[in-house]
Amino acid sequence: MSQALLAVRRPLLALSVLALAASAHAQNKLDTVVTTATRTPxxxxxxxxxLTVITRADIERQAVSSVADLLRNNGCAEMVRNGGASATTSLxxxxxxxxHTLVLVDGVxxxxxxxxxxxxxxxxxxxxERVEVLKGPASAIYGSDAIGGVVQIFTRKAGGALSADFGVALGTQSTHKADGGLFGSLGVVDFAFTLAGEESDGxxxxxxxxxxxxxxxxxxxxRKYQGTARLGADLAPGHRAELILIRNHINGQYDxxxxxxxxxxxTVQDTDATRLAWTAQWSPALQTQxxxxxxxxxxxxxxxxYLTITKVKNLALTGSYKIAAGQQVNxxxxxxxxxxxxxxxxxxxxxxxxxxxxxAGYLFSAGPWSLQAHARHDDDSQFGGVDTGTLLAGYEITPGLRVVGSVGNAFRAPTIYQQGTVYGPDLSKPGVKPLEAERGRNVEFGLKWNDARSELSAxxxxxxxxxxxxxxxxxTCQSAFGCYQNVSQAKLQGLSLAGATQVVGVNLRATMDFQKPTDASTGLLLARRAKRLATLNADTALGNWVLGAGVQASGPRFDNAANTRRLGGYxxxxLNAQYALSRDLKLQLNLDNAFDRETSTAYGYASAPRTALVSLRWSPKL
Structure with a gap:
């Protein structure tokens, strides 16, 4: 184990055990309405x-540059990056x-x-605005890609009283950022417009x-530049239309x-998204979108x-009908x-x-019991049909303590590139078949506990x-260098712990993962994945100050499938601090990788050194 990991191991484990033994969250977090788990509120x-929810307050406090960093910092996933913030990133x-993770941005x-x-x-x-991370297969609800889980990202909300939000920041590596947003409503129309830019010498x-x-x-x-526009209109009681436009541009240097x-x-990357939706509440029982x-x-x-462009179009009708108290069909x-x-x-x-x-899905709850069943059929124009299903059950043993379990399957369709290049199957050759969908079969069991101020999951x-x-x-293909083939199997198993607590005014949130993702045919670890991961985040309010700290720890990994090239743990x-200069004006300081540890998540590539950032944010009500 590396010295960096040893340096944080004892305090991290001690605080994690404390968090898991006496975990506490504000009760209103449990009342948060989410949509990712069932595709309905x-x-x-x-x-x-x-399911994990990361809020806007978490995002502002941590001041990270990407969603990938945010998920890593909050114990939702492992991150591998080939260099700086604009480099190829895997989660x-x-x-x-x-x-094998489906990603949605405002449903796109x-x-x-x-x-x-x-x-x-x-x-x-x-x-x-917030991120919802669903762990476990979800193809019975979302179709292809959701073998490992779903990450759904929601941009800033529209509506409410007219307000603005402006931020500027300066940091090491000649980093400077600026962002601004305008939010509000005019009659039946509401809006949210945001712009952001970031530049760094890296x-x-x-x-x-x-x-x-x-x-x-x-x-x-x-160099990163982003913009979003959200327009909504309440057309009639229970009927709402919404248009969302998103544009992101990155220009990054690499060797x-x-x-x-x-x-x-x-590398120059442009990521755009557009969504038009009509949500209708036809009756107290029936809702569609x-x-x-x-x-x-x-x-x-x-x-x-080199140039590659992917376009995805998605037309969907979803809805729910409440049959009776505690019974709903999606x-x-x-x-x-x-x-x-x-x-x-x-x-x-x-x-x-x-x-x-x-x-379709069926949701049932009565007394201590909760049951859900989801099923879906996908018919792909290239490789045919796939049926998926998930069954979930929960039982409340005592008030606040619930045991849950699920079984389900999922799939990922082969990409167009895998099938349509000289590296894809050459069906003119005898015995060669088209690529099949990758498939996952999952079983899980868990405990969830909460009371008026507490929350815990395992x-x-x-x-x-x-x-x-x-x-x-x-x-099997036209290329002499190699071909895409359905030949491997993986076994992903582990135990995930998460909790939070408040001790003498300090909020603590911790996650620990004990996992063993292996190649089923060899028993070797999958490349760039560790057996142990942990995070700890803490914050406290002292007068006008909010002080915070976070730790991310990872055990050693191997860079290659043969497990011969070792990457050390880290x-x-x-550290972060926020000071309220006034009701609407805040000064924030962030120091990441405070001890300047040298780490590498991919062989031959460095991770960010110690970086400091000073930010000023003004959020007036207009």
């Missing part, structure tokens, strides 16, 4: 699945591959049909290690090859020419269209496919993933 205290939810699917999964580096955090993101092909001793900076030290390599969403992920490198119909523009595709550089789906799970697609040996300490 539900109080957090009633959710049977393993492993319960040890599942990054492509975000995906890349070239690399597979969402481009995490292209999702900003400055304009986010740090040297590559390491001079044996076998490194890209080490160049320079700084790799980035492509140490043989070209004078070349300034850049009709929505159309589309997203675009455009990724380009220069001067080395229903959904959906069409998803994927398009990839990539020069590697054999079909003139453009590939398309679509999926049609129908699904979840044990086992998820077997089959038909994993890897880049394997040549022979422990990072982040």
């Amino acid at each position: 539900q109080r957090l205290s009633e959710v049977l699945a393993d 492993f939810l319960r040890g599942a591959d990054s492509r 699917r975000m995906d890349s049909q070239s690399t597979g999964g969402a481009s995490w580096q292209g999702i900003p955090v400055s304009q986010v 740090f040297n993101s590559t390491l001079d290690v044996p076998g490194s092909f890209s080490y160049i001793p320079d700084r790799d900076g980035w 492509a090859s140490k043989s070209r030290p004078l070349v300034d390599d850049h 009709l929505s159309y969403g589309q997203s675009r992920d455009r990724y380009e490198t220069s001067p080395s020419p 229903f959904q119909g959906e069409r998803i269209e994927d398009e990839l523009q990539n020069s590697g595709l054999v079909t003139a550089g453009v590939g398309k496919r679509h999926r049609n789906a129908v699904g 979840t044990a799970y086992r998820n077997r993933v089959s038909n994993l697609i890897i880049f394997g040996a040549a022979g 422990g990072l300490v982040n």
